[in-house]
Amino acid sequence: MNATGNSPEAAGPLLDVRALRKVYTGRNRSVEAVRDLTFSVGTGDLVCVVGPSGAGKTTLLKCISGLLAPTSGEVFLEGAAVQGPAPGMAVVFQEYGRSLFPWMTVQQNVELPLKQKKLPRTRRQELVRNSLEAVGLGDVPGAYPWQLSGGMQQRVALARAVAYEPHILLMDEPFAAVDAQTRADLEDLVRSLWQRLGVTILFVTHDIDEAVYLGQRVLVLSSSPTVVLDDVAIDLPAERDQLSTRSSTRFAELRAQVFGQIQRAKHQSGEPGPAAGSETDAGSETDAGAVPPAEPRDTDTGPETTEERQPTDAGTR
Ligand SMILES: Nc1ncnc2c1ncn2[C@@H]1O[C@H](COP(=O)(O)OP(=O)(O)OP(=O)(O)O)[C@@H](O)[C@H]1O
Numbered sequence: 001m002n003a004t005g006n007s008p009e010a011a012g013p014l015l016d017v018r019a020l021r022k023v024y025t026g027r028n029r030s031v032e033a034v035r036d037l038t039f040s041v042g043t044g045d046l047v048c049v050v051g052p053s054g055a056g057k058t059t060l061l062k063c064i065s066g067l068l069a070p071t072s073g074e075v076f077l078e079g080a081a082v083q084g085p086a087p088g089m090a091v092v093f094q095e096y097g098r099s100l101f102p103w104m105t106v107q108q109n110v111e112l113p114l115k116q117k118k119l120p121r122t123r124r125q126e127l128v129r130n131s132l133e134a135v136g137l138g139d140v141p142g143a144y145p146w147q148l149s150g151g152m153q154q155r156v157a158l159a160r161a162v163a164y165e166p167h168i169l170l171m172d173e174p175f176a177a178v179d180a181q182t183r184a185d186l187e188d189l190v191r192s193l194w195q196r197l198g199v200t201i202l203f204v205t206h207d208i209d210e211a212v213y214l215g216q217r218v219l220v221l222s223s224s225p226t227v228v229l230d231d232v233a234i235d236l237p238a239e240r241d242q243l244s245t246r247s248s249t250r251f252a253e254l255r256a257q258v259f260g261q262i263q264r265a266k267h268q269s270g271e272p273g274p275a276a277g278s279e280t281d282a283g284s285e286t287d288a289g290a291v292p293p294a295e296p297r298d299t300d301t302g303p304e305t306t307e308e309r310q311p312t313d314a315g316t317r
Contacts, residue, residue, distance in 0.1 A: 016075070089168050090168075100153060168200040175210070223266060
């Protein structure tokens with residue numbers, strides 16, 4: 001059985017996004033957030049997605065994770081169409097403060113999705129222990145989230161995702177709300193978890209340096225309505241560190257390449273002419289590539305819709 005639980009495992013990419021389009025429709029207007037996205041992610045890959053603010057990165061992740069239905073196009077996980085929150089996916093969001101339950105201890109927070117997965121108690125305890133140790137929090141299982149720093153809380157969110165043993169880990173600007181030093185530590189943690197556990201990761205960020213430092217590939221998105229402008233192979237050595245990797249000539253070249261694409265992206269969207277009533281420029285300012293890392297992002301300025309599917313699976317909460 002595969003990650004979506006409804007068809008035999010197929011050969012091919014782990015994740016396949018085909019001609020994905022998303023138009024938000026409100027009472028008086030519509031916003032074409034994503035025009036046409038096609039790409040795939042192989043098993044064990046670490047792929048970063050970077051694009052200007054408002055490019056539709058969060059929309060893309062919500063469609064991939066099954067929380068939002070695309071207007072057209074499809075997402076396949078292990079060959080099976082995603083039609084709702086899939087058990088093979090876990091998502092780590094930026095807002096760790098809202099994703100952890102304050103009345104539960106660290107251990108209980110990490111264990112909750114495993115209970116919903118109906119794993120036996122001993123297995124749950126083993127997974128919680130191992131994942132907390134993997135993120136360097138083996139000594140605080142009894143603490144409450146509000147007793148921890150922001151960086152530690154995001155580690156708990158990461159531990160919870162890892163303990164769930166997802167086939168793919170989706171990360172939506174997970175470190176945008178922490179300070180620069182903590183962010184650097186968490187980036188290194190992601191790479192070491194990826195190398196040790198072999199989990200497939202799709203990491204969304206608006207920070208070019210972060211994307212180049214972390215990824216094996218960087219997908220560059222245009223402004224909304226969004227298409228893929230470039231798919232850059234990151235040929236940096238597998239062993240990376242914040243000081244020498246970021247000061248290497250190759251890092252600077254790759255960063256410049258992606259930065260150039262992002263600059264183009266500010267002035268270029270999928271096709272001439274937005275959807276009727278869309279606000280294509282509402283979020284077209286980008287801080288992608290800013291050094292030092294970008295400020296915490298604001299939430300979107302688009303009209304509210306209630307299109308999101310209710311998660312049925314704790315792995316995508
Ligand atoms: N629920 C919604 N209803 C209507 N429009 C929306 C909704 N959510 C997002 N949008 C619009 O869709 C476009 C893409 O938004 P999205 O949040 O996906 O971009 P983003 O790349 O993640 O932005 P940022 O980097 O600033 O977080 C924006 O124009 C936004 O205003």
